[in-house]
Amino acid sequence: MLHLLRNVVEEVNSTRDLQTSLRTVVGRIREGMDVQVCSVFLWDPHVNRYVLMATDGLSPDAIGKVTLTQNQGLVALVGKREEPLNLSDATQHPNFFPVAGLGEEPYKGMLGVPIIHHRKLLGVLTIQKTDAGRFGDAEEAVMVTISAQLAGVLAHAEATGALSGLNLLGGEQQDVRFNGVAGAQGVAIGQAHVLLPPADLDAVPVRRTDDIEAEVKLFHDALASVRSDLRATSDRLKNELRPEELALFNVYVGILEDAALGDAVIERVRKGEWAQSALAEVMRGYIDHFDSMDDAYLRERASDMRDLGRRVLSYLQESVPETVLPENAILVGEEISPTVFGEMADGKIAGIVCTQGSANSHVAILARALDIPTVMGVQELPWQALQGEELVVDGYRGHLYYRLSQEKRRYFENIVEEEAEREAGLEALKDVPSETQDGVNISLLVNTGLQTDVIRSQDRGADGVGLFRTEVPFMLRERFPSEEEQALIYRAQLQAFSPLPVTMRTLDVGGDKSLAYFPIVEDNPFLGWRGLRVMLDHPELFMVQIRAMLRASVNLNNLKIMLPMVTSVSEVEESLALIHRAVMELNEEGVNAQVPHIGVMVEVPSAVYLVREFASQVDFISVGSNDLTQYLLAVDRNNPRVAGIYDAMHPAVLKALKMVVDAGNEANVPVSLCGELAGDPLGAVTLVGLGYRQLSMSSSNLLRVKAVLRQIDSGWAQTVASGLLHLDNPRVVRSTLRLALRKAGVPMADLGMLPS
The missing domain is CATH 1.10.274.10 (PtsI, HPr-binding domain)
Structure with missing residues (x-):
């Protein structure tokens, strides 16, 4: 059985033609398991029927012709139950459905297993024998394993066939849709520009x-x-x-x-x-x-x-000349490095599609900052074949469209026009205060990292920078930048926003953020060497960065330093000692450096319970909702397979956020939140209700959030948020919040919902 399993898996995975794969599977299984029949039925959603696609043992003339409804026969029963069916005599089962000319009459024993890929039923794999009697546990286990392997092959074949306009059964297709995860809102229509990995x-x-x-x-x-x-x-x-x-x-x-x-x-x-x-x-x-x-x-x-x-x-x-980036380019690739944004022509990128990653991958975060519609985790997309093709990126629902009909194209063109009109309307809010209807001021800050972030942030009337990602300049270089180079970068950021505060996070690498010249290879990087742990283990890097920040702030004094991935009080104490040492060194060198406000990021569960202890040592607390959600829910935020579980509106996350802000308020230490939750209008309303008064987000979301906050009352938000804490499902949390906002008269378009 193991030998059969290995051979089938290897041959199926090495075969690039679907029909050949199916013939290989049924032939190998029939021979290797010593049965008389092996067949594959695939579910065709276009006609809502199962179709016999391959068989070894039944009539070959029936292939592609015999079909069954979703309620017809034992094949349909396997599909409906989505579990194996092992029968000693299939002909005696009440669901047995004889098909004329198929040649099933001599066979008694039958085993059918569903073929499922990411919760989607693709078909049923069956074996039959002339003797009456159930199949053994080992045979059932092998069949289940083979069906799991076959599911991946079928999903890839389905996606590949869609590019040519054909479904699995040869029917014509238009408006072909590939499903992923919404990475950055908006709709983009453009021409695919494929980014191939080198020498793969x-x-x-x-x-x-x-x-x-x-x-x-x-x-x-x-x-x-x-x-x-x-x-x-x-x-x-x-x-x-x-x-x-x-x-x-x-x-x-x-x-x-x-x-x-x-x-x-x-x-x-x-x-x-x-x-x-x-x-x-x-x-x-x-x-x-x-x-x-x-x-x-x-x-x-x-x-x-x-x-x-x-x-x-x-x-x-x-030897192949680089392809010129077209206007309205849709960048397509497996993984797209954040450094691409620094290399690509400004304004030419209309949309982004990645086959890996999720809504909170760093590419998606940067795309939101640049207001580029993005879809992540389109796993079955045959992306290599898309060069030059027209695509539509639906960043609201997480869909990618291909081979559009005229009707569907007009639909998306109308959405693009509506988006442009709505954005133009938001410009009027740039200079008005960010406060609720009852006069409570909510400080709206921006997350920055790229130079374009500065320009966009100033255009939207930000109250300062809540997070400057210092790792971005490091990622755009081929070596560690010197103290002088860093000082120039930080000075430009501080001057651009002066006298408004700029919160600079110390170098945060590891996990899903890597430097080519400082590789960190680990089996479990998110629980490994990252964030402040790296900097404390390399004080020479930490001191150079702190000195550069302090030098950059001279005579501006709008610098705030934030420590990422803090898990213990001792890490804070060690960091503070190094920062004070850097101030003393610079003063001895004749530089008028001052100790800036220093804060910590609450990103891991242990930090949630240490806010009071941190508050006695630092000047502010900032919640990093992206990582906090990841660690509380034990979900890799870059894994599209579990993207549906990752949700910052999960009740456990909301309760943790409430604990943090309450502890900070009791200690009289300001608490802010920087993360994608702040930039989501639904999330911003919830955070205001929980007690947060400083929110940091991508500049592209700032005016949308301001538009919503100006339409609500903080007391009303507190009442709504208190009710949300008693719910037990993030979907229910969101639907309850949307209903409350609708009743309060807030338009759905303002909430970032897909325009009508």
């Missing part, structure tokens, strides 16, 4: 070429370059390696000189395929071949082939 054999898109001879030459040149690199490396290391180790380089060169490899790639190029995908397909074949071998030594050669393939591919990619 699995990410190379299949493309056609009109200049076959040029592609052949590029391939030969790439091979020659890699052979030359390998020989040069061998010569350089010949005095340091043993002969048998040096021989490996000759083996690599020999593989690249082998006519079989070159001929296989050239053959594909001659058929009109560009060299990159021809190479990738051939190398993947070699890799899969070695991976499937029983001998451990030979399996290891798969990594050698992958390494060689990547070396050749990197030269092929270098």
